[in-house]
Amino acid sequence: MYGFLHQALTAWIRSLDGGNEILAFILKQLNISGTPDDFFRFYSDTKSTLFLELTAKATGISIDKCKFEAGKMAMGTFVRNGYDPVLQTLGNDFFTMLNNLDSLHDNFLAAFPEMKVPLIRPQRNQDNSLSIHYYSERQGLAPFMMGALKSAASVVYGLDIDIHHRVKRGNGCDHDVFHVFMDSSGFPNNKSCSLDDKKMATKSFGKDMVNQVFPWHFVVDQNLRIISLGKHLASRVKKDTYGMHARKLFHIAQPVDAAWSFDDLRTRTNRPFLFVTRKNRMLATDNHFSLQTQPCDKATHDLQDHQSIMQHDEMLQEKQRRSETETDDSGVPASRNGANDCTQYAMNETDKGTKSSRRNSDNSLQSIDFLKECPFSNIGISTNTSAACSAATSQRGSVDTLALRTRRLRKSGDIKLHGELYYDDSDDSLIFVGNPLVQSLEELESQGIDLADMPIHCHGREVLYGSMCQSLSARNSNDTEAKLATLDHSMAEVNLKKERLDGLLHGILPPVVADSLAIGEIPPAETYNHVTVLFSDIAGFTAISSGVPSMEVMEMLHNLFVKFDELADKHGCYK
Numbered sequence: 001m002y003g004f005l006h007q008a009l010t011a012w013i014r015s016l017d018g019g020n021e022i023l024a025f026i027l028k029q030l031n032i033s034g035t036p037d038d039f040f041r042f043y044s045d046t047k048s049t050l051f052l053e054l055t056a057k058a059t060g061i062s063i064d065k066c067k068f069e070a071g072k073m074a075m076g077t078f079v080r081n082g083y084d085p086v087l088q089t090l091g092n093d094f095f096t097m098l099n100n101l102d103s104l105h106d107n108f109l110a111a112f113p114e115m116k117v118p119l120i121r122p123q124r125n126q127d128n129s130l131s132i133h134y135y136s137e138r139q140g141l142a143p144f145m146m147g148a149l150k151s152a153a154s155v156v157y158g159l160d161i162d163i164h165h166r167v168k169r170g171n172g173c174d175h176d177v178f179h180v181f182m183d184s185s186g187f188p189n190n191k192s193c194s195l196d197d198k199k200m201a202t203k204s205f206g207k208d209m210v211n212q213v214f215p216w217h218f219v220v221d222q223n224l225r226i227i228s229l230g231k232h233l234a235s236r237v238k239k240d241t242y243g244m245h246a247r248k249l250f251h252i253a254q255p256v257d258a259a260w261s262f263d264d265l266r267t268r269t270n271r272p273f274l275f276v277t278r279k280n281r282m283l284a285t286d287n288h289f290s291l292q293t294q295p296c297d298k299a300t301h302d303l304q305d306h307q308s309i310m311q312h313d314e315m316l317q318e319k320q321r322r323s324e325t326e327t328d329d330s331g332v333p334a335s336r337n338g339a340n341d342c343t344q345y346a347m348n349e350t351d352k353g354t355k356s357s358r359r360n361s362d363n364s365l366q367s368i369d370f371l372k373e374c375p376f377s378n379i380g381i382s383t384n385t386s387a388a389c390s391a392a393t394s395q396r397g398s399v400d401t402l403a404l405r406t407r408r409l410r411k412s413g414d415i416k417l418h419g420e421l422y423y424d425d426s427d428d429s430l431i432f433v434g435n436p437l438v439q440s441l442e443e444l445e446s447q448g449i450d451l452a453d454m455p456i457h458c459h460g461r462e463v464l465y466g467s468m469c470q471s472l473s474a475r476n477s478n479d480t481e482a483k484l485a486t487l488d489h490s491m492a493e494v495n496l497k498k499e500r501l502d503g504l505l506h507g508i509l510p511p512v513v514a515d516s517l518a519i520g521e522i523p524p525a526e527t528y529n530h531v532t533v534l535f536s537d538i539a540g541f542t543a544i545s546s547g548v549p550s551m552e553v554m555e556m557l558h559n560l561f562v563k564f565d566e567l568a569d570k571h572g573c574y575k
Contacts, residue, residue: 001038001042001045001048001115001116001117001138002039002041002042002043002112002114003039003041003042003043004042004074005070005078005141005144006038007038007476008074008076008077009051009052009066009070009074009256010023010037011077013055016059016060017071022059026054026055026058029054030050030051031542033485034481034482034485034488034489034554035481035485036051038481040477041342041390042112042483045138047359053527065143066147067143067144067300068144069147070523071143071144071147071148071149071150071151072147072148072153073151074144074152075148075151075152075154075156076151076155086104087155088156089133090104090156091188093187093188093189094153094157094161094182094186094187095130095154095186095413096188097120097152097156098122098132098149099122099272100272102119102120104120105117105118106274106437118134118141119136119254119255120132120133120134120135121133121255128187129179129181130540131179132149132177132179132184133175133176133177133257134178135175135441137170140166142169142176142178143165145176146163146177149161149163149180157185159183159185159186160182161180161241162179162180162181163178163180164178164179164180165178166179181184181414189264195319203204211231213457214230214455215231215232215455216232216233216250216419216434217229217230217233217434218246218434219429219430219431219432220429220430220432221427222261222262222428222430223245224245224261224265226241226242226243226245226246226249227243227429229242233417235283236277236282236415236448237249237277237281237282237283238281238282238283240334246260247260248281249273249277249278250276250484252273252275253274253275253276253279253416254272255271255385258273262430265421265430266421266430269422270420270421272418272420273418273419273420274414274418274437275432276415276417277414277416277417279414292384343547374428403435414447416436416438417432417435417436418435418437419432419433419435435455435456435459435460436449436454437460437463438460438463438464439463439464439468440464440471441468446486491575501518502514502518505518510574512526536564538560
C-alpha cells in the first residue's frame with residue numbers, strides 16, 4: 001500500500017512520550033531502504049504489516065488500537081501533503097462527504113495507480129444515527145478507516161463523532177459496518193426549490209436536442225430494457241442492443257452493491273454511478289472508425305436504419321409485451337435479477353409496488369429502508385434497533401466484487417461512463433446522464449474516443465487533463481524521491497569512506513596534520529627544541545620471514561605494532 005498508513009503511524013508514534021526513541025528502535029528493525037513514510041511511495045503489504053506489528057510490540061498497544069490511533073492522524077497527513085482544499089470540496093456536511101468519498105478515491109488512481117480503493121456506503125438510520133458500510137479488498141484496515149473518519153469529522157466539520165465497529169468482516173460477513181452517533185448538523189439540510197423557481201424552467205427538449213446535449217445517455221423502462229441511446233454511445237454498440245436488458249450492455253462498477261432492479265436503481269437517483277460496457281456488445285474500435293469514415297450515402301442509409309429502429313413505437317410495444325413473460329439467460333425475470341450481475345438482491349416486498357405506487361413514493365433518503373436488507377446479504381435484518389445492518393454471506397462476496405471492479409476500471413479498452421440516474425415519472429423510466437471517464441491518452445485511444453465526443457458542459461476534458469497532469473506530477477515526484485534516495489545512499493557511502501580515510505590519516509599523522517589534510521590544506525611546519533627519535537629493528541627478520549609461514553609473520557608484526565601503539569598512547573608520544 002502507499003505511504004498514507006506509514007506516515008500517519010509515524011506521526012502517532014512521535015506524539016507519544018519518548019516517541020522519537022521508540023520510532024528509531026522500530027525503524028531499525030523494519031529495515032526499509034530509503035524513506036520509511038513517503039506519502040507517495042508504494043510499500044509491500046508485508047512491510048506495512050511488519051511496521052504495525054513492531055509498533056504494537058514496542059508500545060504495548062494492540063494492533064487494532066495502533067491502526068485506530070494512526071487513522072486519527074490521517075487528516076494531518078493529508079493536510080501536510082497539500083490535500084486540504086480537496087477535502088474541503090467533498091461537501092458541506094459529514095454525510096455528504098461520505099457519499100463523495102468513492103469519487104475522490106477513484107480520482108486518486110491517476111496519482112496512485114496501485115491503490116486498492118475502498119468503497120463507503122453511508123446510511124441514515126431511523127433514530128438519526130449513522131451506519132457506514134465499508135468494503136475493502138484488504139482485510140484488517142477497518143480500525144484505520146474508523147480513526148480517519150473520526151479525524152475528518154473533527155478537522156473538516158468540527159464534529160466530535162462517537163464511532164463503533166458494529167459488525168466485523170469475517171465469519172460469514174463480507175464487509176465491515178461502523179455505527180456512528182453525531183450531532184444532527186452532520187446530515188444535510190435539504191433545501192427545496194420554490195415553486196416560483198421551478199416555473200422559470202420553461203424549455204422542453206426534443207429528441208435531437210437531447211442527443212446533442214447528452215450524447216452518452218441511455219434510458220431504461222421499468223423492465224430495464226434500453227429504450228434510448230445517445231448518439232455517441234449508439235455508434236459504438238451493436239445495432240441489436242436497442243430493446244435489450246441493460247445488464248447485457250453494462251456492468252455496474254459503482255455503487256458496488258447496486259442491483260439490476262428498477263426499484264433498487266430508483267432509490268439511488270442523484271448519486272454517482274459508474275457503468276462499464278461489456279466487450280461482446282461493443283463494436284471494435286476499427287469498425288467504429290470505419291462507420292465514421294464510410295461513404296456518405298451508406299452512412300446515411302445506416303443512420304436511417306438505426307433511427308427507424310429507435311422510432312418504431314410498434315416494435316417498442318412488442319418488445320415490452322414480450323418482456324412481461326420473458327426471462328433472461330439466468331432464468332430469473334429480468335427486472336429482478338441479481339446485484340452487479342451476480343448477486344441476487346432479495347428486495348423487500350414493500351419495495352415492490354405498482355407503477356402508480358412508485359410514482360407517488362417519496363424519493364428522499366428516509367424512504368430507502370436499507371435496514372431491512374443488505375444487497376450483499378441473503379439474511380433479513382430486523383429494524384428494531386438503530387444499529388441493525390447487513391453483514392452476512394452473499395452469492396458473490398464484496399471482496400470479489402471489488403477486485404472485479406478494480407480490474408474493469410484498469411482495462412483501458414472498456415468504456416466507463418460516469419454520471420447519475422434520474423427518474424422520469426412521465427413514462428416511468430430511468431435516465432442515465434454522464435460522460436466517459438478517461439484519465440489517460442491510452443484510454444482515450446483504446447476506446448476510440450475523441451475530445452470532440454465529450455460535451456464541454458460535462459467537464460470530461462478537464463477531468464482528462466487533470467488526471468494526466470496529476471499522474472505526471474506523481475510520477476515526477478516518485479522519480480525525484482527515488483533519485484534523492486539514491487543520492488542519500490551515495491552520500492552515506494561517501495561519508496563512510498571519508499570516516500575510514502580520516503581514521504587512517506589520524507593513525508599515521510599528528511591530529512593537526514591529519515585535520516589539515518582532510519580539508520585540503522597543507523599543514524604548516526612546526527619547530528620542536530627537543531626531539532627524541534626511536535628506531536627499532538627485528539634482528540634476523542630476513543631469516544625468520546623465510547622460514548616461517550607468511551600468515552604467522554603478519555600476525556607477529558601486528559602484535560608488535562599494537563604494543564608499540566599502546567605504549568605510545570600511554571606516554572603521549574607520537575609514533
